[in-house]
Amino acid sequence: MLKHKIQELMNEPGCATNQAKSDKDRKKGCGKSLVPGAAAGGCAFDGAKIALQPITDVVHLVHGPIACEGNSWDGRNSWSTGSDLYRRGFTTDMGNLDIVNGGEKKLYRAIKQAVAKHNPPAVFVYQTCVGALIGDDVDAVCKAATERLGVPVIPVNAPGFVGSKNLGNRLAGEALFEHVIGTVEPDDVGPTDINILGEYNVAGELDQFRPLLARLGIRLRASITGDGRYKEVAACHTARANMVLCSQALITLARKMKEKWDIPYYEGSFYGISDTSEALRNIARMLVERGADPTLTQRTEDLIAEEEAKAWAALEQYKPRLKGKKVLLYTGGVKSWSVIQALQEVGMEVVGSSVRKATEADKKKALERLGGDEEKLADAITPRDMYAMFKDGKADMMLSGGRSQFVALKARTPWIDINQERHHGFAAYEGMVTLIREIDLSINNPIWAQVRAPAPWDQE
Amino acid sequence: MALIVDHNKALSSSPLKISAPLGAALAFMGMKGCLPMFHGSQGCTAFALVMMVRHFREAIPLQTTAMNEISTILGGMEQVEQGLLNIAKRAKPEIIGLISTALTETRGEDMSGDVKTIRARNKELNDIAVIDVSAPDFAGSLETGWGKAVSAIIRRLAEPAEGHAKLNRVNLLPGCHLTPGDIEALKDIITDFGLEVAVLPDLSDSLDGHVPESYMPTTLGGTSVGAVREMGRAKLTIAIGEHMRISAQTLEAKTGVPFVVLDRVTGLEAVDRLMVCLSTVAGVPVPARQRRARSQLVDAMLDGHFYFGGRSVAIAGEPALVWTLGKLAADMGATIGAAVTTQAQAQLSELPAERVIVGDFEDLEDQILEAGGCDLILANSNGRQVATRHGIPLFRVGFPVFDRLGAAHQVSAGYRGTRDLITQLGNILMERPGHGHGHGHVHSEQTHGHSAATAG
Numbered sequence: 001m002l003k004h005k006i007q008e009l010m011n012e013p014g015c016a017t018n019q020a021k022s023d024k025d026r027k028k029g030c031g032k033s034l035v036p037g038a039a040a041g042g043c044a045f046d047g048a049k050i051a052l053q054p055i056t057d058v059v060h061l062v063h064g065p066i067a068c069e070g071n072s073w074d075g076r077n078s079w080s081t082g083s084d085l086y087r088r089g090f091t092t093d094m095g096n097l098d099i100v101n102g103g104e105k106k107l108y109r110a111i112k113q114a115v116a117k118h119n120p121p122a123v124f125v126y127q128t129c130v131g132a133l134i135g136d137d138v139d140a141v142c143k144a145a146t147e148r149l150g151v152p153v154i155p156v157n158a159p160g161f162v163g164s165k166n167l168g169n170r171l172a173g174e175a176l177f178e179h180v181i182g183t184v185e186p187d188d189v190g191p192t193d194i195n196i197l198g199e200y201n202v203a204g205e206l207d208q209f210r211p212l213l214a215r216l217g218i219r220l221r222a223s224i225t226g227d228g229r230y231k232e233v234a235a236c237h238t239a240r241a242n243m244v245l246c247s248q249a250l251i252t253l254a255r256k257m258k259e260k261w262d263i264p265y266y267e268g269s270f271y272g273i274s275d276t277s278e279a280l281r282n283i284a285r286m287l288v289e290r291g292a293d294p295t296l297t298q299r300t301e302d303l304i305a306e307e308e309a310k311a312w313a314a315l316e317q318y319k320p321r322l323k324g325k326k327v328l329l330y331t332g333g334v335k336s337w338s339v340i341q342a343l344q345e346v347g348m349e350v351v352g353s354s355v356r357k358a359t360e361a362d363k364k365k366a367l368e369r370l371g372g373d374e375e376k377l378a379d380a381i382t383p384r385d386m387y388a389m390f391k392d393g394k395a396d397m398m399l400s401g402g403r404s405q406f407v408a409l410k411a412r413t414p415w416i417d418i419n420q421e422r423h424h425g426f427a428a429y430e431g432m433v434t435l436i437r438e439i440d441l442s443i444n445n446p447i448w449a450q451v452r453a454p455a456p457w458d459q460e
Numbered sequence: 461m462a463l464i465v466d467h468n469k470a471l472s473s474s475p476l477k478i479s480a481p482l483g484a485a486l487a488f489m490g491m492k493g494c495l496p497m498f499h500g501s502q503g504c505t506a507f508a509l510v511m512m513v514r515h516f517r518e519a520i521p522l523q524t525t526a527m528n529e530i531s532t533i534l535g536g537m538e539q540v541e542q543g544l545l546n547i548a549k550r551a552k553p554e555i556i557g558l559i560s561t562a563l564t565e566t567r568g569e570d571m572s573g574d575v576k577t578i579r580a581r582n583k584e585l586n587d588i589a590v591i592d593v594s595a596p597d598f599a600g601s602l603e604t605g606w607g608k609a610v611s612a613i614i615r616r617l618a619e620p621a622e623g624h625a626k627l628n629r630v631n632l633l634p635g636c637h638l639t640p641g642d643i644e645a646l647k648d649i650i651t652d653f654g655l656e657v658a659v660l661p662d663l664s665d666s667l668d669g670h671v672p673e674s675y676m677p678t679t680l681g682g683t684s685v686g687a688v689r690e691m692g693r694a695k696l697t698i699a700i701g702e703h704m705r706i707s708a709q710t711l712e713a714k715t716g717v718p719f720v721v722l723d724r725v726t727g728l729e730a731v732d733r734l735m736v737c738l739s740t741v742a743g744v745p746v747p748a749r750q751r752r753a754r755s756q757l758v759d760a761m762l763d764g765h766f767y768f769g770g771r772s773v774a775i776a777g778e779p780a781l782v783w784t785l786g787k788l789a790a791d792m793g794a795t796i797g798a799a800v801t802t803q804a805q806a807q808l809s810e811l812p813a814e815r816v817i818v819g820d821f822e823d824l825e826d827q828i829l830e831a832g833g834c835d836l837i838l839a840n841s842n843g844r845q846v847a848t849r850h851g852i853p854l855f856r857v858g859f860p861v862f863d864r865l866g867a868a869h870q871v872s873a874g875y876r877g878t879r880d881l882i883t884q885l886g887n888i889l890m891e892r893p894g895h896g897h898g899h900g901h902v903h904s905e906q907t908h909g910h911s912a913a914t915a916g
Contacts, residue, residue: 034502034526036539037546043503061471065562065597067479069472071507074842075514087845093472095598099566109470117473129501129563130598133532160501161532161563383519387675402510406519410671 002157009170014255015248015359034164040403043160045128047168050076050420051249052124052156052175054200055228057083059114061090063107063138064128068160069093077421079204081227090114094130103136111145111153121230122152122180132159152230154179166248173253176224176233181257184234186221191292193221194283195236197254197265198245201226202420205427209270212307212428216299218283224250237261241286243279245269248359264290270427272338273311273345277304311429315346318436321444323347328389330354330381330400331418337366339399339418342432344369348439351395352378383407397443412452414442462811464804466818474821474845476776477802478859480595482508483605483636484559485522486859488591490661491613492682493554495547497523499540499571500561504597514862516667521678523547527563536564537574541582544575548584551677554685555589557609565596589685591616601802602859603703603778606636610660610707617688618714629656629694630741631717633708635701637781637858638725640664642873646700646725649734649874652749653742658687658694669868691715696741698734700725701780702807723807724784725873726881727791728757734874753875760879764886765793771889772797772831776824776839777858779805784872785838785857786811792882797834798827821846828852835892836885853888 042050045068053060053076062069073089080086092110094103111123123145127138142155158171194213199206206226213220222228222236237257242265244254254265264286268279284292284300325348329336336358340350350370355363356379363377370376381389386404389395390411398408401419408415416438418426426435481498485508488496498505505524512520523546525539540558547556560571571592579585593612595605610633630650634643643664650657659665665681672680691697692715699708699721708719720737724730731754735746771794775782782801786808789796796813800823808816817823821839825846828834837847840858847854861867871877 034524034528035542035546036525037497037523037543038550039502039524039526040506041502042506043501045501046503046506065479066472066475066477066601067481067504067507067562067597070475070477071479071482071511073475074845075510084845088474089472091472091475092470093475093477094562099562099598106470113469113471114473129527129532130566133563133566160503161527161529163528164502165506383677384675402513406513407675410519410675412671 002162005157005171005174006162006167009167009174009252012170012252012255014251042165042168043129044158044162044164044168044171045126045160046072047165047170047249048156048158048172048175049126049168050165050200051169051172052225053086054078054080054225055124055230055233056080056086057121058085058230059088059090059118059120059123060086060126061092061107061110061114061123062126062128063092063094063103063110063131063136064126065094065130066091068126068128076200077202077423078200078226079206080201081207082229085118085120099130099134102134103131104141107131107136107138107141108145111141112149115149115151120151122154124154124156124175126156127159129160132161152179152183169249170252173250177253177256180230180234182234182237182261184231186235186238189238190219191240191290192216192218192287192296193239194218194241194243194287195222195224195239195263196220196226196243196245197224197250199223199226199270200420203422203425205270205425205431208425208431209276209428212280212303213283215303216280216284216296217293218287218296224253237263239263240290240292241265241283243268243283269338271335271431272341273308273429273432274341275338276428276432277308280304307429311433312345314433315342315436318346318440321440322436324349325443326351326394326396327439328352328386328395328398328400330378330386330398330404335418336362337369339426339432339435340366340369342436343439346436350376352376352381352389354378354381356380387411397439399439412448414445414448416442462799462809462813462816464806464809464816464818466804467823469819472820474842476800476820476824476839476842478511478602479508479597480600480602480605480608481559481561481597482511483602483607484557484593484595484609485605486512486602486636486663487606487609487613487661488555488557488559489520489667489679490659490663490665490682491555491557491679492666492684494557494679494682495521495523495551495553495677496557496559497525497543497547498559498561499525499536499543499569500527500563502526504561504563511860511862515860515867516669517865518667518669518680521551532563532567535567536569537578540571540574541578544578544585544590545582548588553588553678555591557613558590558592559605559609560592560594560596562597565594565598589617601778603636603701603780604803607703607707610704611710613660613688614691614707614710614714617685618691618711619689620715621692624690624693626695627656627690627693628654628742629658630738631691631694631697631711632657632659633697633699633704633711634659634661634663635699635704635780637701637778637784638663638873639868639870640666640668641869641871642725642877644668645871645874645877649750650738652747653738653744655738655742658691659683660688660691663868667868692717696720696737698722698737702783702805703778703780724780724787726784726878727788728754728761728875728878729791730787731757731875731878750875753879757875757879757882760882761792764882767886767889768792768794771795771836772834773836773838774798774800774824774828774831774834774852776800776821776837776843778802779808781858782816783807783811786813788872788878788881789838794835797831798824800824800827825849836888853892855885855888
């Protein structure tokens with residue numbers, strides 16, 4: 001069962017990378033084999049949890065030994081404007097005896113207790129390696145619990161060993177498609193309802209573009225899953241259009257929603273100024289095509305013109321402070337290209353952009369914005385080489401995720417987190433101005449001169 | 461006397477427990493030129509790595525055998541072999557800690573046997589110490605894994621003195637509740653007696669937050685393999701924390717070096733015992749600096765006791781931490797309103813508390829409510845939700861502390877460490893109104909209602 005699902009996910013027709021492959025390569029699937037002793041990144045369970053945890057009002061229960069939840073709970077920076085139930089860690093904390101005797105009964109009791117104490121609209125149950133290995137049937141327990149407790153209990157079948165974090169993201173999408181979406185019929189369907197897929201409200205980014213949508217009269221039916229509510233996600237099949245951010249994670253879900261409920265989707269990004277405009281344009285287009293008030297098109301253009309002008313004007317003051325500074329982008333995916341334009345606009349030089357997690361389409365866009373200089377497209381850079389780039393002055397700063405931060409900092413080089421642990425939202429027009437401001441604060445901080453200078457007794 | 465209660469709940473809510481493999485990895489962080497590897501799914505490594513990075517704000521060398529579906533069914537020896545060879549090639553470490561996880565233990569991997577086979581057929585591993593540690597997630601917690609790793613390192617590397625003269629040296633086996641700052645302080649104290657010290661593991665040399673001059677793919681410092689081999693030449697081993705007893709016994713069995721286990725090194729009487737011990741080994745009187753520091757601690761206790769008397773503290777952490785902090789709070793006249801730990805450890809029954817619960821942060825919250833509130837919570841950063849919900853100050857201790865700077869440099873060991881801890885806690889209590897009489901105490905009914913509203 002799980003195997004078929006994984007095979008299907010690996011052969012996603014809606015995926016640009018997959019489309020570009022030869023028949024032979026496509027058959028192999030997209031699972032990169034992980035190299036022992038040289039691997040980095042989370043497992044499938046991690047990916048599934050990341051994708052679903054931002055649903056704020058449900059119990060997220062992990063069926064496994066302590067490491068899976070005990071070592072990770074409340075560690076993501078996804079914000080909520082409502083319930084904070086999602087920030088509590090729930091686990092069956094399997095011990096010796098559970099492994100010998102099987103953990104199904106314990107899991108059922110755990111679900112029952114969680115429902116009794118927190119009265120959530122649903123419970124998500126995550127399978128892990130050990131539960132899968134001893135043959136605990138999470139699907140069956142969830143089914144029984146749903147029937148007996150009268151609360152939807154959703155199995156998320158993505159044990160760590162089946163693959164990477166990205167595969168886990170997709171399996172999370174499968175769980176939503178199979179068990180959640182379409183189970184609630186709302187009574188307030190509107191002509192301008194949309195869903196956003198693959199947005200996790202990190203550092204509150206949703207509210208950097210939700211107000212823009214509101215100004216255009218567009219309603220966010222469901223955010224999947226940042227700041228999400230269970231009932232909204234369950235009713236999201238009634239939306240008129242889907243906007244897919246971070247397409248590698250939930251593209252299959254978008255395609256299946258198109259097939260089943262005829263919801264068109266657009267893959268885009270709210271990172272970067274012109275990309276935000278492009279996203280708004282496409283949302284408006286899809287809605288008008290599906291019968292929304294045609295004046296939406298012009299209203300969208302007006303809003304774009306106003307917001308773009310405001311954003312570019314706000315960036316003006318940073319030009320003299322950032323001109324000529326060399327920045328290394330080490331992120332992958334959408335951000336490998338979407339922030340380049342704003343960086344260039346303030347006069348910074350992007351000396352390299354990593355495209356290791358990016359799709360072919362992402363790579364093409366990055367290359368375009370880097371003036372066709374292929375040398376600047378980096379795959380994975382080893383920490384040693386990266387350290388050398390900073391020491392040799394080939395880059396003045398780095399934008400990356402937390403994993404590589406100490407390579408920069410230990411080389412006494414400014415660094416900003418633009419991945420999931422970031423503390424500032426960098427989405428849409430406002431977010432891009434925030435990013436440039438953060439870069440200015442970092443690169444022009446007075447500490448650099450002092451921390452780089454040798455101690456008096458080490459000076460020539 | 462406290463009753464140790466383990467409800468053995470089906471549902472753990474807001475876990476306190478950290479996994480044993482992470483504890484083992486943390487111990488290897490105190491070994492020089494080390495790159496440990498989990499034998500498990502890559503997520504096991506990713507979670508542990510992120511947690512340590514957030515706590516120490518340092519790069520953490522930790523690899524994975526990246527078990528997949530096929531190797532989970534057929535066996536993981538090939539993954540272990542590839543992993544070891546890859547690490548040897550890329551990072552050139554002196555020592556690799558190979559740590560099992562729940563996944564590989566559940567399927568019954570023979571890691572020790574596999575390592576022997578792998579070493580026999582790969583000579584590129586000849587110069588690297590490979591220490592395998594069995595530390596499944598489903599048994600014990602952070603302390604357990606740390607202790608198992610230290611014992612494994614000793615079993616593999618320590619040698620009897622045989623023929624070599626004894627040195628004027630002591631071995632120090634710090635528990636995992638001690639910070640790099642604590643270890644540094646203990647090293648200072650020991651050398652103050654004119655003694656040399658060999659610390660295993662030495663986080664104060666690797667995770668003390670310093671800036672090396674070049675890029676390092678392994679740990680930045682720590683105990684060298686050679687230093688462990690020489691541990692047989694010490695006069696005495698001092699183990700700190702009950703969870704280090706087995707390691708100390710192992711070292712004695714291996715080398716003949718006698719040991720003492722100090723239950724803690726925080727608090728006047730506790731540090732006095734350390735001083736007497738060191739003075740006896742070194743054959744010198746307690747140095748003037750330490751006597752002065754003792755006097756300062758006595759003064760801090762005199763100045764500070766006003767703010768502790770009658771106040772109620774809630775403590776959550778690994779057994780050694782709960783013991784250390786609980787004793788200090790009691791020493792200063794505070795009561796222990798709630799105590800939650802990760803495993804039933806016999807010594808905790810001697811804490812002056814009604815109960816010690818083996819549980820999670822939900823248990824801590826319930827205990828606090830039952831006690832009608834408390835004045836201070838001592839716990840890791842995951843205690844912040846409970847603290848915020850009830851408006852009780854949280855003093856961050858233990859692991860992980862990810863929302864404050866300087867977790868590695870918090871010192872509570874020795875006279876000075878105790879003095880500074882009393883000062884910090886006293887200052888928080890001084891600022892808290894009510895002085896244990898009503899104000900600032902939560903009303904349990906109201907709080908229940910509030911938490912239900914935010915959870916709904």
